[in-house]
Amino acid sequence: MIKRWAYLLLMILFSSCHSYTAISSTSLEDIANGNCTIIDLTYPLNRTNAYWPAPSYAPFTYKTIATLKDDGVFSGAYSTPEHLGTHIDAPNHFEENQPSVDKLSLETLIGPATVIDISDKVENQSDYELTVADIIDWEEVNGRIKNRSIILLNTGWWKKWDDYEKYKNVDHTKTLHFPGYSAEAAVFLVEKRDINGIGIDTLSADCGISADFKVHHIINKSCKYILENIANLDKLPPSGATLIIAPIKIEGGSGGQTRIWAILPPP
Ligand SMILES: [Zn+2]
Numbered sequence: 001m002i003k004r005w006a007y008l009l010l011m012i013l014f015s016s017c018h019s020y021t022a023i024s025s026t027s028l029e030d031i032a033n034g035n036c037t038i039i040d041l042t043y044p045l046n047r048t049n050a051y052w053p054a055p056s057y058a059p060f061t062y063k064t065i066a067t068l069k070d071d072g073v074f075s076g077a078y079s080t081p082e083h084l085g086t087h088i089d090a091p092n093h094f095e096e097n098q099p100s101v102d103k104l105s106l107e108t109l110i111g112p113a114t115v116i117d118i119s120d121k122v123e124n125q126s127d128y129e130l131t132v133a134d135i136i137d138w139e140e141v142n143g144r145i146k147n148r149s150i151i152l153l154n155t156g157w158w159k160k161w162d163d164y165e166k167y168k169n170v171d172h173t174k175t176l177h178f179p180g181y182s183a184e185a186a187v188f189l190v191e192k193r194d195i196n197g198i199g200i201d202t203l204s205a206d207c208g209i210s211a212d213f214k215v216h217h218i219i220n221k222s223c224k225y226i227l228e229n230i231a232n233l234d235k236l237p238p239s240g241a242t243l244i245i246a247p248i249k250i251e252g253g254s255g256g257q258t259r260i261w262a263i264l265p266p267p
Pocket residue numbers: 083087088089228255
């Protein structure tokens with residue numbers, strides 16, 4: 001009789017665990033079987049892509065070097081700054097003795113997505129910076145930020161992506177204006193939470209008016225990366241998606257073009 005009760009108890013425990021897994025997480029089997037929606041957070045590379053607007057930076061170029069008609073094979077060659085389009089800033093971008101893009105640990109390039117939407121606050125304040133209070137507010141609704149998260153900031157700035165001038169938003173003093181993270185929020189994320197990296201739908205994790213790039217220093221100094229010019233953040237839930245981040249492997253590079261996939265849990 002005791003054995004029968006123990007068996008029933010085990011069955012109940014197993015079935016409740018199983019249903020929890022199916023509802024709230026994504027297995028490799030789910031992905032392999034095509035049960036998950038996968039959202040591309042990457043803009044296609046072309047000559048209109050936004051890049052960091054400083055001397056020596058330049059637009060993406062592509063030229064055809066062989067055609068099917070003339071050569072029997074289609075092939076092209078391209079050039080681009082590392083910090084153009086959807087890309088990653090490796091920890092060596094702003095700090096000495098930190099890994100280059102080819103040395104990023106693969107384990108940190110996969111993790112849960114935490115999507116914080118501040119687009120309503122940015123609407124009338126282009127220079128808005130994410131605050132610690134914004135993060136706490138997010139956690140009150142969605143629960144504590146999961147360990148190994150990649151924080152993705154949806155500022156709504158992605159709506160300007162197709163117009164580089166509006167996206168840079170330079171004023172008459174040549175100052176850029178777009179939203180970003182505050183230094184306090186960056187310190188909070190690296191010290192009080194367990195994150196793999198951060199990302200944003202603008203040219204920089206520091207807001208446009210920043211002259212000291214504090215957020216870059218804070219994040220890179222703690223050996224973490226930054227994703228910039230991310231697409232499709234409005235298509236993600238606040239939590240539940242899993243990110244796969246695949247940067248170009250430039251030996252010794254400070255960053256580079258990066259394909260980013262968000263895998264939504266099966267329905
Ligand atoms: Zn960058």
